Amino acid sequence: MSFSVLQIVIDHPGRSAGLALGLIGLAVFVDWFHLAPRRSPLYNLPGPRLESYLYGNAKDIIKLEVGVAHSHLEAVYGPTFVYRGMLGQPRLYSADPKVFNHLMSQAYDYPKPWHIRKVLGSIVGDGLLSSEGETHRRQRRIILPAFSAQAIRELFPIFLDKAMELTEKMTEEAAKKDGPTDGSEAEGEKAGPSRLVSEGVDVMFWIGRAMLDVIGLAGFDYDFDSIEKESNELSIAYKTMFDGLSGQSTLGVLQDLFPVLNYIRTERQAIRERAMMTVNRYGRDILARKKKAVLDLSVGVDGGKGLGKADVQGKDILSSLVRANMATDLAEQNRLGDEEVLAQISTLLLAGFETSSTALTWMLHSLSTRPEIQNKLRDELLKVETSEPSLYGLCVYLIVM
Template sequence: MALVPGIHPFLTVLSQHAAMTALVLGGLLLSLFYRHFFARPDELAGMRGPRNTSLLRGNRDRLNVARTLEWQEMYGRTFKTHAMFSMSTLFTSDLTALQHILNRDEIYQKAPIIRWGLSEMLGRGLLVLEDEEHAKLRRIMSPAFSPSQVKLLTPLFLDKAMELVAFWSPTNNAGWTQFNVVRGLKAVTLDIIGLAGFGYNFHALAPGGDGSTGVTALGSAFRALFESSQTRVMTPVRFLRGVVPGLRNILPAPKHAVEARKAMERVGMELLLSAKRDEDGAEDRRDLLSLLVKSNMAESEGQRLSDEVVVAQIPTFFIAGHETTSTSTAWALRALAAYPEVQSALRSEVQSLGTDSPSFDTLQGLPYLDHFVREVMRLHAPVSFTNRLAMRDDVIPLSKDGAWTDVNGVVHESIIVKKGQNIQVPIGAVNRDRTIWGADADEFRYISFHAHLDLLKRGMSRPERWASPLPAGAASVPGVYSHQLTFLGGPHNCIGWRFSLAEMKSLLFVLVRELEFALPDGWTADDIVPASNAAVQRPMLRARPEEGTQLPLRVRRIGV
């Protein structure tokens, strides 16, 4: 007899089997989750920190730079929070501890779930690899980002910046026009990394481009992949697929992500094959693709890279090479619009050169531009946090004043971590730490236009924070650039940091010479805030976060 009237007994049996299978699978999953998240002891149980606000998401929804600084004021420089499924996470902004964590990459590596998430989108790129694979790939690619190679790319940076000016002011109208500048910045930086690294033209700024990803197949793939909240944010479903490999077939990746990955692999293989055909004429070239192809065709097994690894670097560097630089430049334009005196001072400096095509060395010799960029990068690190996982037990040293007190009042002068401990490196919080940078660490410090003119007369020109000797504490920040953590430090520092800074300075040089920027009428800088709970701190509107990444500014040509 059928359990449900009108349903064939055979179908009833099938449904019973399906229900039993689902019940067994559910029980197995619950067992796995319990063992993975809750059964293991919390090694940080005695460490103070904010209350866990969600069994499912932990403190993740509250995670941002401002909140981290608040927690640091409450609990000290070392405390714990909770990640997905309430996993305990060690937070420390102690500089001695960070020096240890960032330099001991054989112990502290990206968590497997992070590496899996990146590899699912980009393949086995530099951001995914660890240990000798990572070191080998960096050795091969480093010449593409050397000072001498970046010097050769400066004319390309400047030319593309002028294309952006034309893109933003096609009619040469002298009046103000308001639009979202993020689209153009993403377009120009995507064009630059495509041409500079791989000889691939996205045509993102060309007629017919959409102002962000261009008209090419790869550009469309990028838009599908990175404008989706499903791939930008670590949702519980993505998290579960990361920690339980068996779920990856049951809960497949979003269709658009799979299609985008295939498109990137297809274009990457086309670029690789084309470069192999031209390999004879590329012996002395130092662009990224030429270096990768040279290693791909090397006779030595120790130097050879597989096709898979070479192809994976192409989308990796397209993304890393344009997302962060476009975001940093957007925050720079927001600062210029918010502080007109800074904009005037910077324009005075760049116009004093008397040329619209300065060399790399000339750009580096502009002190106000240099120190303006330093302040922007300090205050608006495009990536505010990075993750590490302890691959074995360790004891993390602390600075002399970095001891932490547990919930029982016991003082600890080091941090004992066990294998598998999750660690969050608070990049943005270190860059804004008042104990390092002073009471105004959370503010954009600048000098007035008139003070700048006075400094010019005396042969000086620089924003105030960088004019004086840096605070003693800043000298210990373990970063590769300007005593900041923006580009990290240690073996996994950002390989393209020189490239990114030269590109940003070139863009600002041209944009400030040719255009004037202002906030929309009635707006303040506080109306534009970083995206919360996102890997890259893109600007968005405080009042309308659901509208996504945007930076509306009023823009007009100068001298038209």
């Protein structure tokens, strides 16, 4: 009896269709996980072997604290390596300054992956962090005047006030934790400064609170008052939203890759959505007040003809942004919509909050290990004649720090 594949196809169309689908699936699987990586320009870079078809090498990255898994891999493979993300997708990692320089100078040639933009967009909206290409250029043109040298100088009093408030609070906290180094003090005798030992103060915690206050006031004229108060509705909502960027579950990562899975509702999604509703409610109220202030101001400018692009100075970044966006000499197609403007509020917080507080914490840690630098900086500060210097009156060494 003769045998032919063609005869099977004719006699058993259902089986043949299943066989064809199986072969196609096998071909896609082999190509995705084994052949496509070999065609990639990243193939010859060092990196770990594929550990899981589902997780790639990302299981530890998902579960561990941000940066820990990457640090372990960097110790083994050097500053530039390739690992596999979810479903085996190649991921290039680099801590090489030359790579940074190239990427930053050619940023529009290296857009963020679509699923990363989706995650960022779900948290901060369509702002500078999540947009790419022409949309990013348009937003950047409107936003840049709010970060001019003059605009930043106008914000300096906010930085100074919050720095002084933070200093007082941390001094107060340190005093609470101070105690005698031994039990030799006479009864009723207070331990002098030289005989006190501090249990330590959580520097990053307090700097983080101060940064939230600074960004709120300088960014959109909202006082979180985080240094003095435990929290408020808006700060809790922002923290809930930003927590969604780390510690995601496997389902959460797969939902980012395959949007259809978002129909599977989770408690984490519900909590984040409620937080976003709170942020949007506050944001729309703040934006409405800023727009009204600009309209009121424009009545008195140039005989009521409105503001021009040169009249963009405001007492906070959002005010400057709104004024620039509402300028009468700005082409309509270049204006930002309300949702885009709102997105910049969350973008300011996400981009500036943890980054700034972490950098300042490490700077203080570095100072704690270099007493000679502490002494030089302290000597320079003691020569300042006022407790409220201007931006131009800052010490040279302090600016370097």
